[in-house]
Amino acid sequence: xxxxxxxxxxxxxxxxxxxxxxxxxxxxxxxxxxxxxxxxxxxxxxxxxxxxxxxxxxxxxxxxxxxxxxxxxxxxxxxxxxxxxxxxxxxxxxxxxxxxxxxxxxxxxxxxxxxxxxxxxxxxxxxxxxxxxxxxxxxxxxxxxxxxxxxxxxxxxxxxxxxxxxxxxxxxxxxxxxxxxxxxxxxxxxxxxxxxxxxxxxxxxxxxxxxxxxxxxxxxxxxxxxxxxxxxxxxxxxxxxxxxxxxxxxxxxxxxxxxxxxxxxxxxxxxxxxxxxxxxxxxxxxxxxxxxx
Amino acid sequence: xxxxxxxxxxxxxxxxxxxxxxxxxxxxxxxxxxxxxxxxxxxxxxxxxxxxxxxxxxxxxxxxxxxxxxxxxxxxxxxxxxxxxxxxxxxxxxxxxxxxxxxxxxxxxxxxxxxxxxxxxxxxxxxxxxxxxxxxxxxxxxxxxxxxxxxxxxxxxxxxxxxxxxxxxxxxxxxxxxxxxxxxxxxxxxxxxxxxxxxxxxxxxxxxxxxxxxxxxxxxxxxxxxxxxxxxxxxxxxxxxxxxxxxxxxxxxxxxxxxxxxxxxxxxxxxxxxxxxxxxxxxxxxxxxxxxxxxxxxxxxxxxxx
Numbered sequence: 001x002x003x004x005x006x007x008x009x010x011x012x013x014x015x016x017x018x019x020x021x022x023x024x025x026x027x028x029x030x031x032x033x034x035x036x037x038x039x040x041x042x043x044x045x046x047x048x049x050x051x052x053x054x055x056x057x058x059x060x061x062x063x064x065x066x067x068x069x070x071x072x073x074x075x076x077x078x079x080x081x082x083x084x085x086x087x088x089x090x091x092x093x094x095x096x097x098x099x100x101x102x103x104x105x106x107x108x109x110x111x112x113x114x115x116x117x118x119x120x121x122x123x124x125x126x127x128x129x130x131x132x133x134x135x136x137x138x139x140x141x142x143x144x145x146x147x148x149x150x151x152x153x154x155x156x157x158x159x160x161x162x163x164x165x166x167x168x169x170x171x172x173x174x175x176x177x178x179x180x181x182x183x184x185x186x187x188x189x190x191x192x193x194x195x196x197x198x199x200x201x202x203x204x205x206x207x208x209x210x211x212x213x214x215x216x217x218x219x220x221x222x223x224x225x226x227x228x229x230x231x232x233x234x235x236x237x238x239x240x241x242x243x244x245x246x247x248x249x250x251x252x253x254x255x256x257x258x259x260x261x262x263x264x265x266x267x268x269x270x271x272x273x274x275x276x277x278x279x280x281x282x283x284x285x286x287x288x289x290x291x292x293x
Numbered sequence: 294x295x296x297x298x299x300x301x302x303x304x305x306x307x308x309x310x311x312x313x314x315x316x317x318x319x320x321x322x323x324x325x326x327x328x329x330x331x332x333x334x335x336x337x338x339x340x341x342x343x344x345x346x347x348x349x350x351x352x353x354x355x356x357x358x359x360x361x362x363x364x365x366x367x368x369x370x371x372x373x374x375x376x377x378x379x380x381x382x383x384x385x386x387x388x389x390x391x392x393x394x395x396x397x398x399x400x401x402x403x404x405x406x407x408x409x410x411x412x413x414x415x416x417x418x419x420x421x422x423x424x425x426x427x428x429x430x431x432x433x434x435x436x437x438x439x440x441x442x443x444x445x446x447x448x449x450x451x452x453x454x455x456x457x458x459x460x461x462x463x464x465x466x467x468x469x470x471x472x473x474x475x476x477x478x479x480x481x482x483x484x485x486x487x488x489x490x491x492x493x494x495x496x497x498x499x500x501x502x503x504x505x506x507x508x509x510x511x512x513x514x515x516x517x518x519x520x521x522x523x524x525x526x527x528x529x530x531x532x533x534x535x536x537x538x539x540x541x542x543x544x545x546x547x548x549x550x551x552x553x554x555x556x557x558x559x560x561x562x563x564x565x566x567x568x569x570x571x572x573x574x575x576x577x578x579x580x581x582x583x584x585x586x587x588x589x590x591x592x593x594x595x596x597x598x599x
Binding site for chain 2: 039082087091094095097102106206209214217252256258259261277282
């Protein structure tokens with residue numbers, strides 16, 4: 001495979017796995033949690049680096065998962081202490097992020113891990129670090145990890161499809177029929193952090209938020225069916241990844257930035273044209289139908 | 294360390310972050326009661342493309358013009374958030390998440406272009422992402438202090454109006470205030486505070502300067518006036534102290550130290566706060582338990598054995 005193909009493949013994997021996870025973020029009304037976790041994952045990676053003294057994929061994943069669960073847990077505890085939910089989010093993620101930045105600038109310093117890379121991502125470097133996989137041959141490491149994460153995400157979505165559906169739409173009902181809602185909450189936060197860490201190399205911490213939320217929000221305006229929303233959101237993710245790559249090469253600029261912009265464009269088009277919730281259809285629909293809807 | 298403190302440049306920078314902290318602490322209270330804590334996070338990210346576009350147009354780093362660019366793009370972000378959440382079934386937090394990340398993406402794209410332009414790399418535009426108060430020059434400091442003072446003035450002069458606007462909008466309308474006008478003014482002071490702050494603490498941590506002091510102050514008082522005063526004091530203290538700590542070593546970032554200082558104040562408030570602090574709550578609970586046991590020994594026993 002050529003260099004370009006690897007980049008496009010990696011970007012599409014990011015788009016697909018983020019798109020799938022994002023659907024549940026939107027339905028659970030936890031969109032800003034993605035923002036929080038994407039920032040705190042930085043701390044997890046720094047800690048993993050400080051413990052192992054190297055940046056291996058496994059250590060990063062473990063560190064990221066740890067940071068993600070810690071964030072979810074701290075936000076939940078502050079919220080239980082009657083701090084407003086969004087305020088507790090804001091306090092937790094900025095504090096943990098600040099600790100991460102300070103650790104980088106003091107102890108780990110000028111080593112491989114620089115904040116800029118972590119925040120913006122650099123997908124162009126992805127094909128340079130490869131690993132050998134039996135039967136397939138030499139594959140970029142980030143791509144292999146992303147593929148693995150995608151399989152894990154799809155596995156959990158299919159295995160617990162019904163459980164996710166109920167806990168997302170009606171947590172009270174889920175709890176009353178004996179589904180372990182808290183367990184699923186933390187399992188979900190783990191999946192969000194895993195996806196974020198895996199996408200880190202490619203798109204960076206903040207832009208992963210765009211890939212997580214925006215395609216799913218667009219899909220949410222097209223359909224009321226969960227299964228369709230999953231397919232649409234994953235598809236939008238892939239389309240923005242590929243389109244983002246072409247725009248970036250055309251303008252010679254950051255690939256991850258243009259991927260985020262493309263998700264925004266898809267959402268905006270949806271916002272205008274969606275048959276049920278779009279601006280134009282609202283406008284042309286007669287007033288009495290509008291009242292009923 | 295002391296000589297460092299007395300260094301004239303450090304003093305200037307400390308003064309500016311302190312005033313910034315005071316302004317942000319005050320605005321934070323307004324945002325807290327409007328339940329828009331994370332709005333500051335969204336708007337500070339949304340300011341990034343404006344900064345870069347302003348730089349690409351004027352080709353030099355003039356803080357006032359960059360701040361105007363930032364303010365325009367943050368206002369555009371605020372408009373999108375309002376629009377998306379009002380005109381469709383997208384919730385406000387989803388709209389904020391989308392706006393902040395997509396605007397930030399555009400900012401990163403433009404930054405890559407700006408860094409390629411001659412002199413772009415040395416312009417210190419990256420400081421807007423991570424914040425580096427020590428890199429500010431005298432004119433930046435003066436701009437910051439002037440704008441932050443205006444914000445502080447607006448908060449304190451219109452204190453009564455803010456109170457009505459936040460707690461009883463209907464009554465405010467009844468006595469002839471324009472709610473729409475207050476909303477516009479609120480958005481403008483919020484955006485101003487954010488855009489002058491991002492140079493010092495960076496787009497990512499700016500939110501903390503608004504959220505944390507306000508939430509901490511809430512643990513000490515029920516009065517809105519006291520809350521604003523306390524929150525401003527905490528913000529100012531964190532700004533000055535954080536800047537001082539970061540100036541003691543080379544290459545230490547300013548923003549994170551400011552944030553950690555206010556987080557420390559938050560943890561202290563959470564534990565010891567006079568109103569609903571954990572320890573006070575616990576003591577009150579125990580006292581009530583004892584009192585009710587004395588009053589109804591049997592019922593308490595029954596309750597205790599369950």
